[in-house]
Amino acid sequence: MSPLLILVFVGILSVRVESSCMYALPDPGADGCVYNGHHIATGDSYRDMDRCFSCSCGTDNSMQCCGFGHQAGVFEIPDGCYMLKNGCNFKIVNAQDHSKSCVTTVIG
Incomplete structure (x- = not known):
C-alpha cells in the first residue's frame, strides 16, 4: 500500500x-468593536463563555479573538x-x- x-x-x-484565531481589520470610524452582538470598548477584552472565545479590541478598533479551553490549540x-x-x-x-x-x- x-x-x-x-x-x-x-x-x-x-x-x-x-481552534482558530480571527483578526478584524481596524475601523477608524468605529466606537470600539463588536463580537457576536456584544460591544467591546476600545482597549478592553471580552470572554464569551458560551462559545469559549476571548476577544480584545485594540486602540485602533481592530479586534482579535481566539479560542480557549476546549477551543484552544x-x-x-x-x-x-x-x-x-x-x-x-x-x-x-x-x-x-x-x-x-x-x-x-x-x-x-
Whole structure:
C-alpha cells in the first residue's frame, strides 16, 4: 500500500479538534468593536463563555479573538478516547471508563 494512501486512511480515521484565531481589520470610524452582538470598548477584552472565545479590541478598533479551553490549540483525540466537556473546560478520557485519562498531544 502506498504511503499516501495510508496517510489518507489515518486522516479519515482520526478525530481532530481545532481552534482558530480571527483578526478584524481596524475601523477608524468605529466606537470600539463588536463580537457576536456584544460591544467591546476600545482597549478592553471580552470572554464569551458560551462559545469559549476571548476577544480584545485594540486602540485602533481592530479586534482579535481566539479560542480557549476546549477551543484552544489543535490536538487529536486518540482512538478509544473521548472528550468530556464542562463549560469551556475539558478532559480527554477513556471512552469506556471515564475515570481513566488519555494522553493527547497538542499539534499547534
